[in-house]
Amino acid sequence: MIRIDPWSSKQYDYEKLYQFGIEDFKNEWKDLPSPPFFFRRGIVFGHRDFHRIKDAIKKKKPWVILTGLMPSGKMHLGHKIVIDQVIYYQSIGADIHIAVADIEAYATRGYSLKQAEKIAIEEYISNYIALGLKPCHIYFQSKNNDVKDMAYLLAKKANLSQTTAIYGFTGSTNMAHVFAPFIQAGDILHVQLAAYG
Secondary structure, three states: OOOOOOOOOOOOOHHHHHHHOOEEOOOOOOOOOOOOHHHHOOOOOEEOOHHHHHHHHHHOOOOEEEEEEOOOOOOOHHHHHHHHHHHHHHHOOOEEEEEEOHHHHHHHHOOOHHHHHHHHHHHHHHHHHHHOOOOOEEEEHHHOHHHHHHHHHHHOOOOHHHHHHHHOOOOOOOHHHHHHHHHHHHHHHHOOOHHHO
16 A cells, blocks of 8 residues: 655545545646636646635635655755745735745754755745745744644644554654644644634
8 A cells, every 4th residue: 555644755546535535636626716827727626625715715805835845955846836836826815924834844854944044044035935926924934833833733633543543653763753733733723723813
Protein backbone atom coordinates (compact mmCIF):
# COMPACT_ATOMS: atom_id res chain seq x y z
CA MET A 1 0.00 0.00 0.00
CA ILE A 2 1.32 3.46 -0.89
CA ARG A 3 1.38 5.82 2.07
CA ILE A 4 0.48 9.48 1.54
CA ASP A 5 2.11 11.76 4.07
CA PRO A 6 3.45 15.31 4.16
CA TRP A 7 7.11 14.27 4.47
CA SER A 8 7.73 12.27 1.32
CA SER A 9 7.28 12.53 -2.42
CA LYS A 10 6.01 9.68 -4.59
CA GLN A 11 3.68 9.30 -7.53
CA TYR A 12 0.10 8.68 -6.47
CA ASP A 13 -3.25 7.69 -7.89
CA TYR A 14 -5.00 10.91 -6.90
CA GLU A 15 -8.39 9.39 -7.72
CA LYS A 16 -8.06 7.47 -4.44
CA LEU A 17 -8.20 10.76 -2.54
CA TYR A 18 -11.87 11.07 -3.45
CA GLN A 19 -12.70 8.28 -1.00
CA PHE A 20 -11.51 10.60 1.79
CA GLY A 21 -13.95 13.39 0.95
CA ILE A 22 -11.94 15.27 -1.67
CA GLU A 23 -14.26 16.42 -4.46
CA ASP A 24 -13.44 17.07 -8.11
CA PHE A 25 -12.60 20.73 -8.78
CA LYS A 26 -13.10 20.77 -12.56
CA ASN A 27 -16.42 22.67 -12.47
CA GLU A 28 -15.93 24.67 -9.27
CA TRP A 29 -13.83 27.46 -10.73
CA LYS A 30 -15.93 28.32 -13.79
CA ASP A 31 -17.92 31.16 -12.22
CA LEU A 32 -14.98 32.70 -10.31
CA PRO A 33 -13.70 36.12 -11.39
CA SER A 34 -10.75 35.84 -13.82
CA PRO A 35 -9.94 32.18 -13.08
CA PRO A 36 -6.17 31.58 -13.22
CA PHE A 37 -4.41 29.05 -15.43
CA PHE A 38 -3.92 26.52 -12.63
CA PHE A 39 -7.70 26.18 -12.39
CA ARG A 40 -8.33 26.18 -16.13
CA ARG A 41 -5.62 23.56 -16.80
CA GLY A 42 -6.64 21.20 -14.02
CA ILE A 43 -3.53 21.68 -11.88
CA VAL A 44 -5.87 22.24 -8.94
CA PHE A 45 -7.94 19.08 -9.17
CA GLY A 46 -9.64 18.60 -5.82
CA HIS A 47 -11.30 20.47 -2.98
CA ARG A 48 -13.32 20.15 0.19
CA ASP A 49 -16.28 22.47 0.70
CA PHE A 50 -15.14 25.03 -1.89
CA HIS A 51 -18.81 25.92 -2.32
CA ARG A 52 -18.47 27.78 1.00
CA ILE A 53 -15.74 29.97 -0.49
CA LYS A 54 -17.81 30.64 -3.59
CA ASP A 55 -20.79 31.51 -1.41
CA ALA A 56 -18.68 33.97 0.63
CA ILE A 57 -17.37 35.59 -2.55
CA LYS A 58 -20.87 35.88 -4.00
CA LYS A 59 -22.36 37.33 -0.79
CA LYS A 60 -19.28 39.48 -0.10
CA LYS A 61 -18.78 37.83 3.28
CA PRO A 62 -15.33 37.61 4.90
CA TRP A 63 -13.34 34.43 4.27
CA VAL A 64 -9.88 33.19 5.18
CA ILE A 65 -7.21 31.24 3.36
CA LEU A 66 -4.55 29.63 5.51
CA THR A 67 -1.45 28.08 4.02
CA GLY A 68 1.92 27.25 5.40
CA LEU A 69 5.54 26.88 4.49
CA MET A 70 8.20 24.69 6.02
CA PRO A 71 11.47 26.62 5.92
CA SER A 72 13.79 23.75 5.12
CA GLY A 73 15.21 24.46 1.70
CA LYS A 74 14.92 26.47 -1.47
CA MET A 75 11.63 27.69 -2.87
CA HIS A 76 10.63 25.65 -5.94
CA LEU A 77 7.90 25.45 -8.58
CA GLY A 78 5.51 23.61 -6.26
CA HIS A 79 5.75 26.46 -3.76
CA LYS A 80 5.15 28.99 -6.53
CA ILE A 81 1.93 27.30 -7.66
CA VAL A 82 0.64 27.42 -4.08
CA ILE A 83 1.56 31.07 -3.56
CA ASP A 84 0.12 32.00 -6.97
CA GLN A 85 -3.14 30.45 -5.79
CA VAL A 86 -2.95 32.36 -2.48
CA ILE A 87 -2.28 35.63 -4.34
CA TYR A 88 -5.28 34.95 -6.58
CA TYR A 89 -7.51 34.36 -3.55
CA GLN A 90 -6.17 37.55 -1.97
CA SER A 91 -7.06 39.46 -5.15
CA ILE A 92 -10.69 38.33 -4.88
CA GLY A 93 -11.10 39.15 -1.20
CA ALA A 94 -9.53 36.47 1.00
CA ASP A 95 -7.95 37.33 4.33
CA ILE A 96 -4.61 35.51 4.05
CA HIS A 97 -2.83 33.76 6.92
CA ILE A 98 0.55 32.07 6.37
CA ALA A 99 2.00 29.72 8.96
CA VAL A 100 5.77 29.44 9.01
CA ALA A 101 6.27 25.85 10.17
CA ASP A 102 9.49 26.49 12.06
CA ILE A 103 8.51 24.02 14.80
CA GLU A 104 7.96 21.35 12.17
CA ALA A 105 11.29 22.16 10.46
CA TYR A 106 12.94 21.78 13.87
CA ALA A 107 11.10 18.53 14.65
CA THR A 108 11.35 16.79 11.28
CA ARG A 109 14.29 18.29 9.40
CA GLY A 110 16.77 19.15 12.16
CA TYR A 111 16.87 22.93 11.68
CA SER A 112 17.21 25.23 14.65
CA LEU A 113 14.40 27.76 15.09
CA LYS A 114 16.87 30.54 14.23
CA GLN A 115 17.93 28.77 10.99
CA ALA A 116 14.28 28.18 10.08
CA GLU A 117 13.45 31.85 10.64
CA LYS A 118 16.33 32.96 8.40
CA ILE A 119 15.32 30.56 5.60
CA ALA A 120 11.67 31.59 5.89
CA ILE A 121 12.43 35.29 5.54
CA GLU A 122 15.18 35.10 2.93
CA GLU A 123 13.91 32.23 0.78
CA TYR A 124 10.13 32.24 1.07
CA ILE A 125 8.55 35.44 2.42
CA SER A 126 10.73 37.75 0.31
CA ASN A 127 9.87 35.70 -2.80
CA TYR A 128 6.16 35.72 -1.94
CA ILE A 129 6.25 39.52 -1.76
CA ALA A 130 8.19 39.70 -5.04
CA LEU A 131 5.52 37.50 -6.67
CA GLY A 132 2.80 39.94 -5.60
CA LEU A 133 1.60 38.93 -2.14
CA LYS A 134 0.17 41.97 -0.36
CA PRO A 135 0.51 42.53 3.40
CA CYS A 136 -1.19 39.73 5.32
CA HIS A 137 -0.96 37.68 8.52
CA ILE A 138 2.34 35.80 8.55
CA TYR A 139 3.33 34.09 11.78
CA PHE A 140 5.89 31.62 13.09
CA GLN A 141 4.48 28.57 14.87
CA SER A 142 7.07 28.91 17.63
CA LYS A 143 5.87 32.44 18.41
CA ASN A 144 2.10 31.85 18.26
CA ASN A 145 0.83 30.71 21.64
CA ASP A 146 -2.73 30.27 20.37
CA VAL A 147 -1.52 27.67 17.85
CA LYS A 148 0.59 25.85 20.44
CA ASP A 149 -2.17 25.92 23.08
CA MET A 150 -4.73 24.62 20.60
CA ALA A 151 -2.33 21.85 19.52
CA TYR A 152 -1.93 20.76 23.12
CA LEU A 153 -5.70 20.67 23.67
CA LEU A 154 -6.30 18.81 20.38
CA ALA A 155 -3.63 16.21 21.17
CA LYS A 156 -5.81 14.86 23.97
CA LYS A 157 -8.34 13.78 21.32
CA ALA A 158 -5.94 11.26 19.72
CA ASN A 159 -3.74 8.50 21.01
CA LEU A 160 -0.31 7.30 19.91
CA SER A 161 -1.71 4.27 18.07
CA GLN A 162 -4.01 6.44 15.94
CA THR A 163 -1.30 8.98 15.22
CA THR A 164 1.20 6.25 14.30
CA ALA A 165 -1.33 4.55 12.00
CA ILE A 166 -2.06 7.81 10.18
CA TYR A 167 1.47 9.19 9.88
CA GLY A 168 3.61 6.05 9.88
CA PHE A 169 5.68 6.94 12.92
CA THR A 170 8.02 4.30 14.32
CA GLY A 171 9.64 3.70 17.69
CA SER A 172 12.56 5.90 16.64
CA THR A 173 10.41 8.92 15.67
CA ASN A 174 11.13 11.81 18.02
CA MET A 175 8.19 13.13 20.05
CA ALA A 176 8.42 16.62 18.55
CA HIS A 177 7.81 15.01 15.14
CA VAL A 178 4.87 13.06 16.58
CA PHE A 179 3.44 16.33 17.93
CA ALA A 180 3.85 18.18 14.59
CA PRO A 181 0.43 17.12 13.20
CA PHE A 182 -1.24 18.67 16.25
CA ILE A 183 0.62 21.92 15.62
CA GLN A 184 -0.70 21.77 12.03
CA ALA A 185 -4.23 21.27 13.38
CA GLY A 186 -3.67 24.29 15.64
CA ASP A 187 -2.60 26.27 12.57
CA ILE A 188 -5.76 25.28 10.72
CA LEU A 189 -8.21 25.89 13.54
CA HIS A 190 -6.80 28.94 15.33
CA VAL A 191 -8.02 31.33 12.62
CA GLN A 192 -11.56 30.48 13.78
CA LEU A 193 -10.90 31.89 17.27
CA ALA A 194 -12.68 35.17 18.06
CA ALA A 195 -9.32 36.98 18.37
CA TYR A 196 -8.70 36.41 14.64
CA GLY A 197 -12.03 37.76 13.41
